[in-house]
Amino acid sequence: MSLTPEPLLERLKAAPTEVRLSRLCLRWPEPDTAALRTQAINAALPFLNPWVWWTEQPLNEARVLERTLEARDAFEQGRFQIWHLWSLETGAFLGGIDLHSWDLDVPRCQLGYWALPDSAGQGLLTEACRWAVDWAFAQGVARIEAFCDSRNHASHRMAQRLGMQREGILHAYTRDMHGELEDEVVFAITRAGQRT
Template sequence: MFTTTLADGAELRPLEPWQAEEFLAHLDRARATVDPWIPWASRNTDLDSARATLQRYADLAARDAGRLYGLWLDGTLVGGVMFVSFDLGAGTCEIGCWSEPAARGRGLITRAAGHLVDWAVRVRGIHRVEWLTSPENTASSNVARRLGMTLDGVLRERFPHRGVRHDTEVWSLLAPEWLARTHR
C-alpha cells in the first residue's frame, strides 16, 4: 500500500473493499452534496452496496481499466479521486472526484487529481486525460481549469438523474500540455 501526502494532515491512498464501513460512513456525510454528481453515491446505502462499489473498482484496477483513491484528512475519509476509465491501448483516461464539505476549499482535490494526471502521463504513457462534469458543478469545473484542462464542449442532456436529463461538460488535457506545464 502507498500513501501520498497532499498537505498537512491530508493523504491520498487506495480505497479498497476492506474499507467499506469507513467508505459508507463517509458517503453518509457526503451524499447530499455529491449525489447529483457521482451516480453511485445514492446507491451506496448499506455495507453490502458500499463493498460492491469498492469491489467494482478493485476489479477495474485488476484489469488496468480504472482505480479508486480515498482522500483522508486528519485520519478521516473525506473524499476521493478516481480513474473512471483507463484505456492504455487508446491512450486515454477519465478522472473524476468527490468530497464532503469538510474537505472543500483546501485545494486537496486539485492536488490529488494532479497526482493522478501526472502518474497517467509520466508513468503509464496516457496521451489524453478527460474530465466530465455537469455545468452546474462549478467546483468540479474549477478543478479542471486549475489542472490546465481545456473545455472541449458540452454534451447536451447526456445523463439522466432523478428524472431530469443533465448536460455534461467535457474537459481534456493532452500529455504535451501537462508536461510543458509541470516541467518535471
C-alpha cells in the first residue's frame, strides 16, 4: 500500500482512542485519570529514571493534566498517537506506548514505550507494542524505528522482540536528563520485513 501524506494523515487522525487486547485496554490520555497516573509514576521514579526523560523530577497533577490535554490535541491532529496501558484484570495503570516523529513522505515514525515495574516480565508491554507496530503497518507506514539509550538494554530487548533489527549507533546524539552526552542505538523494522 502506498499513500500520499494527506490520506495517511487522515488515517492517523482517525486512530482508535481505545483498543482491547487479550490482557490490556489501550486508551488515549484521559484527563480524569491524571491523579492516578501521577501517583503511580511518582511511586516508580527510581525504576523509570534514568530512561524516561520526563521523570527527572517528581510529577505534579497539574502538569500531568496539562500534558494530557496537549497529547489529546496532538492525537486528534494525527501528529502523535499515544495510548496508556490499563490491565483488564485489575484496572491498574501500567505504562504507555506512542507513535511519534512522523515523516509522512516516507512514511515512517518512531515507537516509544515504557512500563511501570508491576507489569515487568509479563509480556504486557510487548503485547501493546506489537499491536502498535501492526496498526501502523496497516495504515501504510513503510518503516518504524525505536531510538534507545545505548545503556538501556531492556529497551533494546523490547525492540528485538518486535522483530526490529539493530541498524547502528548514533554517537553523542543527544543529552540525557543529567546533561551528559549519550549514544542512541537505532532499531527499525520495515513493512517488507515485518513479522509473518
